[in-house]
Amino acid sequence: MPYEWVKSLPDVPEDGSDPVAELHLWPYRSLPRKGFVAFFAITSLFIALPLVAVIGSKVLWGLLPFIVLVMGLMWYMLERSYRDGDVIETLTLWPDRIHLLRRDQKGKTHTWECNIYWAKVSLYPTGGPVPNYVTLKGNSREVEIGAFLSEDERKELHSELVLALPRAARKQ
Structure with a gap:
């Protein structure tokens, strides 16, 4: 409760x-702080895993800004959710x-x-x-x-x- x-x-x-x-x-x-850290670690791992195949190519540099943008936006929205719940x-x-x-x-x-x-x-x-x-x-x-x-x-x-x-x- x-x-x-x-x-x-x-x-x-x-x-x-x-x-x-x-x-x-x-x-x-529903997502405590420890879960927040675990969620980001697992999400980062799953996003980085397919990028191993494109290391050293120009495709990596094309995908990287979008991945960073998505991860940053996800971080910001979850932090905002925590602030709104204070x-x-x-x-x-x-x-x-x-x-x-x-x-x-x-x-x-x-x-x-x-x-x-x-x-x-x-x-x-x-x-x-x-x-x-x-x-x-x-x-x-x-x-x-x-x-x-x-x-x-x-x-x-x-x-x-x-x-x-x-x-x-x-x-x-």
Whole structure:
């Protein structure tokens, strides 16, 4: 799952200064960095193998610019994909408040905070930008959470949040 509860609800401090629970969300990566290196090594090998037959001829120099262009473009597009996926959301629950921090791919941070008693979790099966759109509402503002998750993961996230918010509020 591309999200995890870093701090669970049973480990509640008595003074209420530390968060009761913390949830980290991030986009799914189908190709991790180690896979990226392996993919490029294998692709380079498969491209270089047929070039062995044309070493020493003018054909090699005709093909080489296109091969370099394709490999450079593939490198750039995969790096861009990694940069676009550098989104992380952190939801922190205290007995008296809830805080959402979102860092987008450009490094800009967006925050939302409200009293945990007034926070409401909503699931929109249709009508949102994505199916099973999950939002948090409070302080006269509605914010999305986990829009980059899959449909099933958003459903599961919604059910976990519906249970976690009241449990965190009762820990006071």
